[in-house]
Amino acid sequence: MLTDSEHKRIFFFKASEATDIIRTFAENYRSRMFKEEIKKYLAENQHARIQLKSVLFDMDGVLFNSMPYHADAWHKVMASRGLELSHTEAYMHEGRTGAGTINLVYQRQLGRDATEEEIQDIYKDKTIEFNKHPLAKRMDGAAEIIRKVKEDKLVPTVVTGSGQASLLNRLEENFPDTFQEKLMVTAFDVQYGKPHPEPYLMALKKGGLKPNEAIVIENAPLGVEAGVAAGIFTIAVNTGPLDASVLLNSGAHLLFPSMESLCDAWEDLFSALQATQL
């Protein structure tokens, strides 16, 4: 008997290494698992089916491979002050506000919150440290998934806690003619960050969508929590160093080890999303 966690792990294989029989078996198994997980979501959220219209993409760690730079910047700026935040912890807390992350470290090591001045000072230095890195590259597989999403007549949108001024230009350069500014959700649109559902609820509102008319693609535990709390079918892509169980425990409905593996499975996943009913 598989545990729930093991069961959600997708059955991956390299097509070139599989015989036709094994490949057919694996594809059938995967499709069945997609349908089971979709049914669980439908039952929990009281929908008869998913009527997919839009795909809500998180940005850092999903569209851009920027998380190693963020984790490195957090670790260095804390270490320069005698404070400890490991790279893995930076991934664990991805999506938290700057103040939230800083206070977590302050409470743990100093037993108090940081002052407003300390927060501003540390966050400024973290941004300087981050900007020493080159611009983050597009995540492998991201452009290909977006191409498939557009071919399937679905609307791709970005939902991010980032408030970088250059964000729109960077998205346009890397994913031309893809994202509509009026549908996007950034740090400027919301009062609460992930894991609060507000960013995803705002994306639904902007797009005129019901929760069962979208899916979320997220890489971070707090982002997954936000998508699930908004009542949306949420797919985790584990593009960082975290154990897969962390993302599953956050409530991810499906888990893929990379954007490329999600891209490879897209056709099967899209059919399952369209076909599965309670």
Ligand code: CA
């Ligand atoms: Ca992210």
